[in-house]
Amino acid sequence: MAGESLKGLREERGWSQTELAAWLNESLGRKYDRAQISRWESGSERTPKTVVDAVETERSTDRPRHATVVMCGSAKGGVSKTTSALCIAYCLLAQGSKVLLIDCDSQGSATVHLGYSPAQMDQMEVERRTLYYALADDKPFTDYIIQTPEPRLDLLPAFMSLADADVELALGKLAPLRQRVGEVRNQYDFIVLDTAPNLGAVTVSALEASDLLLVPCQTEALALVGLRNVLHSLENLRRRRNPGLRMLGILPTLFSARLTQDQATLEDLRRGYGDRYRIFDPIPRATVFAQAAASGVIPLAAVKSIPGRAVFEEIAAAARAAAKELKAHVA
Numbered sequence: 001m002a003g004e005s006l007k008g009l010r011e012e013r014g015w016s017q018t019e020l021a022a023w024l025n026e027s028l029g030r031k032y033d034r035a036q037i038s039r040w041e042s043g044s045e046r047t048p049k050t051v052v053d054a055v056e057t058e059r060s061t062d063r064p065r066h067a068t069v070v071m072c073g074s075a076k077g078g079v080s081k082t083t084s085a086l087c088i089a090y091c092l093l094a095q096g097s098k099v100l101l102i103d104c105d106s107q108g109s110a111t112v113h114l115g116y117s118p119a120q121m122d123q124m125e126v127e128r129r130t131l132y133y134a135l136a137d138d139k140p141f142t143d144y145i146i147q148t149p150e151p152r153l154d155l156l157p158a159f160m161s162l163a164d165a166d167v168e169l170a171l172g173k174l175a176p177l178r179q180r181v182g183e184v185r186n187q188y189d190f191i192v193l194d195t196a197p198n199l200g201a202v203t204v205s206a207l208e209a210s211d212l213l214l215v216p217c218q219t220e221a222l223a224l225v226g227l228r229n230v231l232h233s234l235e236n237l238r239r240r241r242n243p244g245l246r247m248l249g250i251l252p253t254l255f256s257a258r259l260t261q262d263q264a265t266l267e268d269l270r271r272g273y274g275d276r277y278r279i280f281d282p283i284p285r286a287t288v289f290a291q292a293a294a295s296g297v298i299p300l301a302a303v304k305s306i307p308g309r310a311v312f313e314e315i316a317a318a319a320r321a322a323a324k325e326l327k328a329h330v331a
Contacts, residue, residue: 002047002055003040008096009055017041027054043304056151059096067100067188068323069181070248071210075230076223077197079216080253082109083289083299084312085194088214090300091316093152097189100145102181103131103158104206105196106165111157114148115296121159132161135174141183150301154188162202169201177202178209190319199233207234208241212248212322214315217269219255219262219282224269231273246322249278251315254285280315283308 010020017037024032028050039045072085082105089099103110108121116124124130128137134144134156145154168174181191193206207213213234217227227250238245252269256262270279284307292299299306 002052003043004094005052005055005059005096006037006047007041008094009059012059012096024051024054059152065098065186065189066327067181067185067191068212068319068326069185069191069193069210070212070214070319071193071195071206072214072216073193073195073203073206073234074197074215074217075199075233076218076226079197079218079223080283080289081197081216082113082194083293084214084216084251084253084283085110085192086113086298087300087308087312088315088319089153089190089192090150090298091313092190092192092319093150094313094316097320098152098154098187100154100156100184100188100191101148102156102177102191102193102206104162104177104193104202105158106160106162106202107196108157108159110194111155111159113293113296114155114298116157121157124157125159125161129157130161131156131158132165132174134180135165135169135177141180142187145184150298165202166200169205176208177205181209190323199230199237204237204241207237207245210242210245211326212246212319213238214248214251216251216253219252219265219269221261221265224265224272227269227273231277246326247277248315248318248322249280251280251311252282255282256285278318281311283311 006020010017015023017034021032021034021037024030040047040051070088072081072088074081085101089101092099101110111121129144131144134141145156148155165174193210195203195206215230215234217223250269250273252266255266266282273279286307288303288306289299292302295302300309300312
């Protein structure tokens with residue numbers, strides 16, 4: 001990720017590789033050149049720790065922020081929603097953003113994927129440091145946010161207490177997620193919401209808080225049948241609850257190019273929805289995603305050549321472009 005961080009700093013500052021080398025030479029008293037920067041960015045040569053530290057420090061320097069909120073949602077489980085949310089968050093990090101990942105699922109899927117054990121999550125519940133308590137209590141929202149091992153990636157965890165939130169949100173006993181997220185928008189570039197596989201009150205509250213929506217969909221016939229109902233419900237909720245919400249696109253997942261049925265479903269998806277929504281290229285089915293989840297690491301951080309990396313990078317780039325449009329519209 002060091003090479004991506006170098007490139008990210010260049011893109012943030014609008015520097016060429018020569019200009020980045022000049023900045024490093026001035027900061028560190030060295031004599032790097034453009035060719036050296038190129039080798040580090042491509043990964044063909046290991047980036048020195050002093051350079052990595054200097055770049056990370058520069059990128060974490062406080063600057064004006066107003067987070068764009070990206071929701072990764074579907075009413076169907078088992079569509080790689082959490083994996084998609086984590087990988088998109090990681091790609092946003094690599095492009096230079098500071099990101100908050102909010103786990104909006106009482107199963108704590110995103111929290112588990114980031115390496116937290118059930119015992120640690122139980123302790124978070126005892127200490128009232130999960131999303132349910134962030135909505136129920138009057139403490140600052142920042143009190144519930146924890147740092148992850150990934151630089152510039154923070155997490156607001158969730159666990160079983162959130163199962164009670166659907167009823168309590170409907171009764172007005174909890175603060176809306178949009179209200180609470182608003183407290184920290186100025187501290188992040190992106191906030192990614194990983195929601196539960198349903199359209200309960202917590203998911204609806206997440207929808208109200210979001211600027212962009214990505215819908216993962218497994219490339220199987222039954223999933224495609226359910227997608228119609230999911231999109232219809234989401235569109236109705238968008239019109240009634242959050243008219244400003246933009247559809248980032250549909251992400252086909254768990255795709256096997258060897259299976260005729262998967263190919264047919266993907267073609268049906270493009271034919272049926274491609275005129276209304278952006279259909280990203282499919283994420284292949286691969287055991288490395290499950291292995292990364294079991295190990296408590298983000299898949300893209302674990303394996304550089306992981307299948308689907310380019311697609312997740314494309315989604316992150318689309319989110320950044322949409323964020324710029326939203327901010328320009330507000331300005």
